[in-house]
Amino acid sequence: MKRPKISSTAAIRYLAIAAAMVFLNFALPQREPLAFPLFYAALVAGGNPLLLGGAYLAASVAAVSIGATLSAALQAAICVVVWSVYGRLRRKAGFERAIYAVCAQVPFILIFPHTGYALPLTPLLQKVILAGFSVMLCMLFEGGLSAILFRAFRSRLTAGELAEIASIWLFAGMGLYAALGTEAFFAVSLFALLAAAVLFRSAVCVPFAVVLALPLCVMRLSVVPLAEYAIFACAALMLVPYGRIAAALALFVAFAGAMYFEGVYMQGGVPILFTLLSCLVPAVAVMCVPERALRRARKSLLFYRETALPRIAINRNRRAVGEQLYEVSSLFREIENSFDTQKPADTDVSKLREKLKGSLCTNCRNRKVCAAEGIYEQMDKLIAVGKAKGRVDLIDVPTELNHGCVNTAGLLFALNQHLADYRHVALELESARQGRMLLAQQAHGISEILRNIALEQSAEFSFSEEEHLLAEALAKDGLLSSEIFLYGEGESFTATATLESKVSGARVAKIASETLGVPLSLSEKLPLTADRACFVLKKRPDFDAAFGIASRPKEGELASGDTHSILKIDERRFIVALSDGMGSGEEARRISDRTLTLLESFYKARMPSETVLSTVNNLLAFSSDERFACLDLAAFDLDSGIADVVKIGSPPGFVLSGETLQVLEGESLPIGVLDAIRPACLRVEMKEDDFLIFMSDGISTAFGSSAELCNYLSKLHPLNPQSLAEEILHEALRRFRGRAEDDMTVVTVKLAKSA
Secondary structure, eight states: OOOOOOOHHHHHHHHHHHHHHHHHTTSSTTOOOTHHHHHHHHHHTTOOHHHHHHHHHHHGGGGOOHHHHHHHHHHHHHHHHHHHHHHHTTOOOOTTHHHHHHHTTHHHHHHSOOOOOSSSSOHHHHHHHHHHHHHHHHHHHHHHHHIIIIITTTSOOOHHHHHHHHHHHHHHHHHHHHHHOHHHHHHHHHHHHHHHHHHHOSTTHHHHHHHHHHHHHHHHTOSHHHHHHHHHHHHHHHHGGGOHHHHHHHHHHHHHHHHHHTTGGGSOHHHHHHHHHHHHHHHHHHHTSOHHHHHHHHHHHHHHHSOHHHHHHHHHHHHHHHHHHHHHHHHHHHHHHHHHHOOOOOOOHHHHHHHHIIIIITTOTTHHHHHHHTHHHHHHHHHHHHHHHSSOOGGGSOHHHHHHOSOHHHHHHHHHHHHHHHHHHHHHHHHHHHHHHHHHHHHHHHHHHHHHHHHHHHOOOOOOHHHHHHHHHHHHTTOOOSOEEEEOOGGGOEEEEEEETTSOHHHHHHHHHHHHTSOEEEEEEEEOSSSEEEEEEEEOOSEEEEEEEEEEOOTTOSSOSEEEEEEEEETTEEEEEEEEESSSHHHHHHHHHHHHHHHHHHHHTTOOHHHHHHHHHHHHHHSSOOOOEEEEEEEEETTTTEEEEEEESOOOEEEEETTEEEEEOOOOOOBTSSSSOOOEEEEEEOOTTOEEEEEOHHHHHHTSSHHHHHHHHHTOOOSSHHHHHHHHHHHHHHHTTTOOSSOEEEEEEEEEEOO
């Protein structure tokens, strides 16, 4: 029969359990078998019964008694047989395992040599009480060992599981102290304390240190070790930000001071040396741990503290949504290609010639002569001229055709009829072509939008060491966050944290900005419970913007034909626009409103800017309305201060920067006039305290010329955009003697550094 192989990890685990059994048997004065609860817990956890039984039997040697060894042998035999049977049946012991633990106490009660303690109870009754205490420890150790083996570093431990682990350490630590002395206990516990300080770097080390001191408190019957170990933890935590060496030195100094108050230095040189080495050796051991191993341990601890499953679920959903969006984007790309490849059929010269020959030349007596002398080729020249002009006259007839054709008047009449039909067909074909182009543009725009969203959605959320740093910084400032989540890069960087609702968002943003090295501001504060909220922080743009608007309708009109819009696209982008509908009154305003609404909708949908203007122009060109709109539009990036300015048939715009005035001009016709516009697109880099000025033609006309307008604006020294807009409107009205000869609107934008 082949023996099952044991991995190195499992071997270390069995050795650790065996060592703990030995120390547990030293915990009580008469070496009572406190190793049994750990033996039982290891069996319940799925350990090998034979290996664990041998370890338990070996640990009984601590009692240095044949009776104790015999008692342990019988206990081991009972448990090994029971759990071997369950193993053969491939079943796990249920609640009945508590009965097996009770039955295993019978050999202890009957055989274990116990002289009893100074209590008014017989030794037998004392052993019965100890057996009951051992069964109770079985339940505690079962939960604690299971948490250590299967849940630690994999999920968040409950308070009950932490208490069960602490109970195992309490009795094992007592045994360690009794078996190897104070120095050995110091070495083990101080190594654990310093390692925890280096890894956790948080106040959680203080309660951990208190738990480490519990065995010493019990053995010395004093609470002084609790205070000492708490001081050790605080000393290490104070200097751990400066490195492991600094933390180790702080611990050693605190330990050396504590030993002074315990009177250690009143003893001989050897005890003093061994006492100090019990702290120095673990400190050096922690300092010698490779940094790579520490990083891996920190990563495990970070994973342990954070909830991983929600992130995994989110990433799976984002990945699935991203893939689906890519597929839909590809579908719209194919639709675009299909519309682009459908070219309209043209009516060429040869077809018109054949129609003329069929209607005019069939019954002509000279048709053979015309064919022989190349008259039909001259007819092609006349048809080409007709296609270019739309109709033909006698002056357009080539000389050879005029001399050769006996029915020139009939030819002109018939050709003009065919050209009229041709124009009608050509218009229908062009309309169909424009419709296909519009649909192709829309398909292209939707494809780009979906592709960009797919790229955003496909980015996965991962764990970050910076989340731990932010948690520490918040805790240092007295803010305890149960969850922290960092994701995104660059402009899309976002930090979320759950905190008490009453906490100031500005305070949280300040701490996060200093810790992460990214300027953040509070974007949202979402309530979770009655007293807790989720704080959403996003990267703060470098600039902020203020706006000014001043407007006056044309004298005698109730509504202005000028329409303005200020639209926030997202946290760091916005557009400002001014549309001037041709004419004035409600009808002109309707044209302006429609133009701006279309543009806003496309920009909010994040359609590529090169697609937006041509699409809007085609939509307006298809309209039966013959009124059109001039447009000024600026799309601002608050991170860079750059504004992409689009001007279509509008008066000049201006950027006022201190003493400098920059003119923004465009030469294109109003939107909707042509089937394909060429908007004037300018890129302007604005700085702090710069002003952008848009105005309708009612304002610019009042100044008479661009030179006068520039001269007036260059002398202004505005403080805020609203006063600037009102001042320009007031000056324009003054030049018109107080009457608005046309709709008059001024829109201004000022950039300022964000606070």
